[in-house]
Amino acid sequence: MIRLFDFVFALMGLVFGAPVFVVLTVIGLFDTGSPIFRQERVGRDKRPFTLVKFRTMKVDTASVASHLASSSSITPFGHFLRRTKLDELPQLWNVLIGDMSLVGPRPGLFNQEELTEARGKLGVFAVRPGITGLSQVNEIDMSTPELLAESDAKMIAEMSVSNYFKYIFQTVVGKGSGDRVKG
Template sequence: MFRVLDIILSLSGLILGMPVLLLITLIGVFDTGSPIFCQQRVGRNKQPFTLVKFRTMKVDTASVATHLADRASITAFGAFLRRTKLDELPQLWNVLIGDMSLVGPRPGLFNQAELTAARESLGIYDVRPGITGLAQVNQIDMSTPQLLAEWDHRMIQRLSLKHYFRYLLLTVIGQGAGDRVR
């Protein structure tokens, strides 16, 4: 049921959002020269997949978790994209092709050993990672790996159609602050 919703909603979002996607891409060309950011992330069953986002940091920024990144590396346009969560829009493609779900645990990086271990112990990798979820709308990010894994587990155990739409709605209206940046 969730996969069908993911396909319908992500395809609709990509089609209806095409003018916004194109505008952000164009502005991003002038902002960083490279508006699309691709990064290997840990997916379902710990399989790697390429996450697609709009670039919010300078091109030469090290590939680390957001909470470990330097605030000075975020561009002014990137800060706007993060604040409005528009940087996540390209992930609708990841959802459409089946790498991700709209709702699920945010995918971590392979170099986040503590988070990967905590999630593995709780069976988090049995499900597709998501764009948003319980932890995100409650401002719990990857800077607290064990806590994040516990909230991800709670979400997976209790996920219902009502929760699925609730997490999406809360994300769209701006609940949650996203990952902290130092």
């Protein structure tokens, strides 16, 4: 049932959001010269997949978790995208093709061994990663791997259609602030 919701909402978001995508892409071209960011992430069953987002950091920024990146790497337009969570919109493509869900644990990087190990112990990789979820609306990010893995496992254990819509609604109305970055 949730996969059906994911597919329908991602398709609708991509179709009806197309004008917004075009505008953000054009602005992103002027901001960084490369508005779309692609990065290999850890997916369901620890399989790699390519996550797509709007670029918020300078092109030459090292491929590390947000909390390890310097805030000086974030462009002015990138600050806007992060604050409004519009940087996440291209992930609707990942949801549409089945790499991700709208709701699930945020996909980590392969170099985040502590997070991957903690999630592995708690069975978090049994589900598709998501754009938002319990951790995101409660501002638990990848800088606290054990807590994040525990929160992800709790969300998975308590997942229902009702919670699915609750996390989406909380994200849309602005609950949670996204991943922190170093000052």
